[in-house]
Amino acid sequence: MEKLQGKSIDELPICGVLSVSKVSNISLEETFNTFKRLTKKTNGWKGRTFHSERVKVLKHYNVKYQEFNLFGMTLKTFVDQHTVKDTTYIVTTSSHVQVIKNDMVTDQEGTVHISEYWGRNKKLKKTQIKVK
Numbered sequence: 001m002e003k004l005q006g007k008s009i010d011e012l013p014i015c016g017v018l019s020v021s022k023v024s025n026i027s028l029e030e031t032f033n034t035f036k037r038l039t040k041k042t043n044g045w046k047g048r049t050f051h052s053e054r055v056k057v058l059k060h061y062n063v064k065y066q067e068f069n070l071f072g073m074t075l076k077t078f079v080d081q082h083t084v085k086d087t088t089y090i091v092t093t094s095s096h097v098q099v100i101k102n103d104m105v106t107d108q109e110g111t112v113h114i115s116e117y118w119g120r121n122k123k124l125k126k127t128q129i130k131v132k
Contacts (some may be wrong), residue, residue: 004028004047009108015097016049018108019090022099023131024061034060051092051127064132065090071128076120079103090129093122 002009009018014032021031036045038060039053058065070082075093079100083089089100096119099106105117114120 002028004032012047012108014047015107016054017047018106019097019099020054020057020061020063022106023065023088023090024058024063026061031057049097054090054097054129058129066130066132067127068130069127071124071126073124074121075100075105075117075124076114078124079105079114079120088131090131091124092126092128093119093124096122 004012004014009028014028017032017035018028020026020035021028024031026034032047035041035047035049035053035057038056039049055065055067070078075091075098078091083100083103085102087101091098091100096107098119100114103114104111105114105119107119109118
């Protein structure tokens with residue numbers, strides 16, 4: 001398992017950082033440091049992000065994206081009914097963020113099919129991101 005700040009990444013609240021790292025093809029460590037610098041986080045920051053911060057770093061990395069509002073349904077319903085083949089999404093469910101592409105879900109625990117994902121029944125919250 002990948003490490004960041006001497007800890008296994010599945011022990012840290014870095015799902016938003018990881019999502020931006022994955023879609024921008026920038027290393028996790030560099031993305032973490034970019035979040036810290038651009039959002040003026042203190043040295044005690046462990047990685048928790050807000051949507052506006054994720055958007056700020058995506059812009060910094062020149063990632064083309066589109067925000068859209070879709071919430072209230074389960075992650076599995078979103079994947080089954082609202083995703084487009086070969087399109088990547090950054091999706092927020094409650095206080096977790098994951099990357100979706102072709103029925104596969106990626107977070108700091110790895111990548112699995114939506115049918116096997118531990119959070120498949122979590123509800124979508126807030127604004128979502130479609131990566132172009």
